[in-house]
Amino acid sequence: GQSLEQPSEVTAVEGAIVQINCTYQTSGFYGLSWYQQHDGGAPTFLSYNALDGLEETGRFSSFLSRSDSYGYLLLQELQMKDSASYFCAVKAGTALIFGKGTTLSVSS
Amino acid sequence: DGGITQSPKYLFRKEGQNVTLSCEQNLNHDAMYWYRQDPGQGLRLIYYSQIVNDFQKGDIAEGYSVSREKKESFPLTVTSAQKNPTAFYLCASSTGQGWSEQYFGPGTRLTVT
Numbered sequence: 001g002q003s004l005e006q007p008s009e010v011t012a013v014e015g016a017i018v019q020i021n022c023t024y025q026t027s028g029f030y031g032l033s034w035y036q037q038h039d040g041g042a043p044t045f046l047s048y049n050a051l052d053g054l055e056e057t058g059r060f061s062s063f064l065s066r067s068d069s070y071g072y073l074l075l076q077e078l079q080m081k082d083s084a085s086y087f088c089a090v091k092a093g094t095a096l097i098f099g100k101g102t103t104l105s106v107s108s
Numbered sequence: 109d110g111g112i113t114q115s116p117k118y119l120f121r122k123e124g125q126n127v128t129l130s131c132e133q134n135l136n137h138d139a140m141y142w143y144r145q146d147p148g149q150g151l152r153l154i155y156y157s158q159i160v161n162d163f164q165k166g167d168i169a170e171g172y173s174v175s176r177e178k179k180e181s182f183p184l185t186v187t188s189a190q191k192n193p194t195a196f197y198l199c200a201s202s203t204g205q206g207w208s209e210q211y212f213g214p215g216t217r218l219t220v221t
Binding site for chain 1: 141143148149150151152153156166167198200207208209210211212213214215
């Protein structure tokens with residue numbers, strides 16, 4: 001079958017750095033995306049990795065290792081507004097598969 | 109402003125009734141998608157359409173139907189055959205091959221009793 005695994009919860013304090021991991025088991029892998037969703041809101045796109053390596057966008061970075069079927073989202077200089085759920089998603093064949101999400105709680 | 113709209117935000121229906129959820133986009137995107145989200149879960153793909161008058165089933169299409177008569181619109185009908193219809197429904201769109209970067213609407217929370 002096809003699956004994505006990510007931690008259910010992560011906690012951190014303001015100003016810290018946090019890493020959210022995502023491991024996947026799929027066939028016909030094309031790339032890994034990350035989305036942020038605040039409680040009750042719509043998911044918003046954060047980043048996409050098709051090739052191995054690190055992609056940086058401001059405070060957020062995303063990494064992919066295709067050989068390890070693994071990726072992560074790195075959030076730096078955490079702010080209270082970063083408290084949300086973060087989903088990894090992969091396209092495998094014609095299907096788009098989302099992980100169950102990681103709830104990040106940032107405290108002061 | 110460009111974006112995706114879904115209406116209504118909250119919808120209540122009795123069991124046995126079909127209900128249609130609206131999704132409209134003015135981003136000129138070719139592809140549109142419908143997802144279902146249950147509490148504490150990720151998004152599951154119901155249907156998607158890459159071009160007008162064409163659509164494909166996703167992972168959980170049973171009990172749902174869609175149409176794509178216009179580029180801007182992709183309505184979803186939740187039929188009485190759907191066993192557990194209560195959920196948060198999200199519509200999204202992307203450029204033709206831009207599945208990796210999808211733009212989501214605000215969602216419709218459907219409650220069936």
